[in-house]
Amino acid sequence: MTDSMPTHPLIEQLIEQHIIFLEQQFLDTTYLQQEVCILCQWLGTQSVQNLVSLDQLQSTLRHLFIDTDLPQNTLKHLGIRLSEALKHPLNQTTTIADIVHPLHVDDLAQYTASKSTQRQYLIAHITKHPAFVNIATQLIQQVLHDYFQNHLNNNSSHVSRFMKIGKSVLENVTDLNLSHAIQQYLEKNVSKLAMLAEKTLNQQLSNDNVYELHVQMWHQLKNTPLSHLQHYIDADDLPQTIPLLHQFLDHFRHSPFFAQHLQQGLTAWYLDHENKSVLDVLHALGTTPEQVSQLLEQHLGQILQQFIHDGSFKIRLRQQLHDFYYTPSTLDLLKKI
Known part of the structure; x- marks a missing residue:
């Protein structure tokens, strides 16, 4: 009209x-x-196929999860809301046991403890990594150094006199001081150190020990107020860290890897449900x-x-x-x- x-x-x-x-x-x-x-x-x-086609479904979800960018202002406000949640007065009187059921913790402990194959694989890769070996070497060297220094400086100890003699003999024979001798030994036996660390960790992290570790941690943490999370998360930094974390997620969702998995997952779901x-x-x-x-x-x-x-x-x-x-x-x- x-x-x-x-x-x-x-x-x-x-x-x-x-x-x-x-x-x-x-x-x-x-x-x-x-x-x-x-x-x-x-x-x-x-049926599902009467209401929406596979192409329509893929196009819609691609638009939602890949093509649509989350506004920076939304991320900023998300950080502010999370920051306020961490600072909420209720966190002072709410403990971990108030929001986590102990039976669920036990289920998680049993599940984690049963994954011995995955745990051994992880331990093997960690202990063989150069960073782990370097840290372990420095730690052993420092502990031994402190031990010898404490005993060598103790003039009233009979053990101290024998250790001074041994130290002097070692340095005369090797032309190295004690610290360098220990360092040289550890550097020459890196592979042995890694194998020993792997064997020790597998022994200490047996199925039973892992389960007991969960139980002990639960009893130590269950009465901890939620406000203690601020010791590990700086609430004031969340408006800045949330956008930073989003950068990683944003790059991932725009990757061909995610797009292909999204398409394959939707196709599999649709073919399974189209006649339902x-x-x-x-x-x-x-x-x-x-x-x-x-x-x-x-x-x-x-x-x-x-x-x-x-x-x-x-x-x-x-x-x-x-x-x-x-x-x-x-x-x-x-x-x-």
């Missing part, structure tokens, strides 16, 4: 009555419940049509009420009804009444 088109009083009254009728329907809780119920029942009879009904998919997600209906009734009803009460519904509907009633075909029908 154009602004220059003449209006008809009767048609204008029809439009007003039509608007009133629809507003009353959408504000009627019983009517809305019935419509939502009918919609959910219909969805339950439809929406009802089956809801059950797989742990929900029911009744629960979906309740959510839609509650939230859709509130939205529609607000949309109607502020006049937006009437403005939008009036234009659509004008376009309908003033079309030539509708005018011809009205003339026949």
Whole structure:
């Protein structure tokens, strides 16, 4: 309809009555419940492939997870909210045991303890790494150095006199002082040190010992207030660290690796569910049509009420009804009444 088109009083009254009728329907809780119920029942009879194709699903999720960038302002506010959560006064009186069930900790302990093959593989790679060997070498050297120094400086000890003699003999024979001799020995036996470390760690981290370690840590930590997290996480830095961490995630989600896995995962899911009904998919997600209906009734009803009460519904509907009633075909029908 154009602004220059003449209006008809009767048609204008029809439009007003039509608007009133629809507003009353959408504000009627019983009517809305019935419509939502009918919609959910219909969805339950439809298969996944009838509602969405694989291409549509892949395009939508690619847009959500790859093509759409999260605004920096959103990341900043996320950091602020997390910072406030860490500083919340409730953390002072809430302990780890208040939010973590001990049975779940026991399940985790048993699961971790049973992974001996993975644990041995990890220990082997750690102990053979040059950084580990270097740290272990320096630690052993420092401990031995401190031990000898403490005894050599103890003039009242008989052991001290014998150690001084031994130190003097060693340095005369090797032309090295004690610290250099120890360092040279450790450097020559790096592979032996790594093998010894691997063997010792595997012995100390047996299945039973790993389980007991979990239990001991739980008893030590369960009464710790959540406010102690601030010792490990600087709450004031979160508005800066959250965007920094997002950089890594952002690079990952734009990588061909993620895109390929997303596509393959969606394809596998779709092929497995395309002939299943929406009802089956809801059950797989742990929900029911009744629960979906309740959510839609509650939230859709509130939205529609607000949309109607502020006049937006009437403005939008009036234009659509004008376009309908003033079309030539509708005018011809009205003339026949």
